Amino acid sequence: MNLRKATEIGKCLSNETRVQIMEWLKKPEINFPPHETLKHFNDGVCVTYIQEKAGLSQSTISTYLTNMEKCGLLISTRHGKWSYLKRNEKTIKEYINFII
Amino acid sequence: MNLRKATEIGKCLSNETRVQIMEWLKKPEINFPPHETLKHFNDGVCVTYIQEKAGLSQSTISTYLTNMEKCGLLISTRHGKWSYLKRNEKTIKEYINFII
DNA sequence: TTCATATATCGAGATTTATAGATATATTTG
């Protein structure tokens, strides 16, 4: 972690919806319905569910999630036509160790 | 800590200079000269020293520091005509516990 | 291959933030 990376993470965490997404993804099974195809939450939650819960447009949420993955806050995994997102606890810890 | 407060803190941490200030204030005695009047760093570092080190205008840094205090990242203490800033470790920990 | 669905990217207007200079306020000193 360095100053630039930490600032990129800070930018992602400077918007209420994005912080909310990080909170939701702490407990996917509580905050989201089980996916019709995938029967587990091992790789997180698909973009559509996050988008519907957040109530913003598909393009906006897609951009959010892409940036959150680029800065390391999230991990994205594709299964067929779905992308699943989960928290990247490793980077989150590195960020916290940088800030504290 | 709640979603709104965490987002306010995130906004403060979304700018490289402000993150840098948080880092500098981890070790004031290493990053700043001792103050001519006050002989200790118990209350942190005065605005002028931070402003000079950051290299931005006085008004910009004053606004930064005011906002960082408002969201709880910093504690401000006045001694005569100087304002001293130090990290508010309590809020920082609350923020980290919210994020992690 | 064609269609339907999921996600990503592009382009643009609205909103917010960055940053500075000017000015105001507070405090100490002469």
Next chain:
DNA sequence: CAAATATATCTATAAATCTCGATATATGAA
């Protein structure tokens, strides 16, 4: 009180971000 210094606030312009609709791409199904 007047001058000097430190900090805060106001105002304005430039830059960045927000957010959407439109469009493109990717994948599975028919």
